[in-house]
Amino acid sequence: xxxxxxxxxxxxxxxxxxxxxxxxxxxxxxxxxxxxxxxxxxxxxxxxxxxxxxxxxxxxxxxxxxxxxxxxxxxxxxxxxxxxxxxxxxxxxxxxxxxxxxxxxxxxxxx
Numbered sequence: 456x457x458x459x460x461x462x463x464x465x466x467x468x469x470x471x472x473x474x475x476x477x478x479x480x481x482x483x484x485x486x487x488x489x490x491x492x493x494x495x496x497x498x499x500x501x502x503x504x505x506x507x508x509x510x511x512x513x514x515x516x517x518x519x520x521x522x523x524x525x526x527x528x529x530x531x532x533x534x535x536x537x538x539x540x541x542x543x544x545x546x547x548x549x550x551x552x553x554x555x556x557x558x559x560x561x562x563x564x565x566x
Contacts, residue, residue, distance in 0.1 A: 456481055528554055 456477050462468025474493050478484045492498065509520040512527060524541040526533045528551075533541070540546055 529558070 457469075460468075460477055462473075471494055475485070475490060478489065478493070510518065512525070512532070513520045521532070524538050526541055540550065
């Protein structure tokens with residue numbers, strides 16, 4: 456829902472009101488606990504840590520982060536030529552299952 460309703464990069468469209476409005480479009484998401492978490496920024500620390508990790512993943516060449524879609528698995532970034540895979544849920548799920556079944560060997564998996 457958030458990805459489909461991204462605001463312009465120059466606009467902070469993720470206000471409490473906008474987040475709650477979008478959440479209302481997702482069946483079963485809205486409720487007193489969810490609304491309170493949004494309003495109190497309960498998960499702000501997690502969001503900040505995630506943003507910092509994303510920017511770090513970009514390194515010196517990409518100080519604002521590596522772009523989307525991007526995925527790292529066990530500290531290794533999926534190569535750019537496979538980015539379309541990240542948008543194919545069944546194929547990506549299959550890759551994740553192979554990685555879970557054989558940790559450390561995923562680099563050799565045919566993508």
